[in-house]
Amino acid sequence: MDICPKCGLPQHACVCEEIAKQEQKINIGLVKRKYGKYSTVVSGFGNDVNIKDIAKELKSELACGGTVKNNAIELQGDHKKAVTPILIRLGFSEDSITQ
């Protein structure tokens, strides 16, 4: 049985990631790119959050391309409004998300 090194609970009972998600200060921004295209940048994730999983979820929900860099998720296109409800469904607190 795997034990979480942080809270000492078995992995299946570990709530570190849930707590981490509640404590994030997520920022959703819009960046203008070349040729009048936009990118949606979601930043502010802490180290306890699996940013790659979140990026994967956002990309499949929004059916868009995207990358993870510098601990931020960059999505192709303007998805500013659509990102928040998805993050909430993934366990983030609405209060922690700013646009």
Ligand SMILES: [Zn+2]
């Ligand atoms: Zn834990």
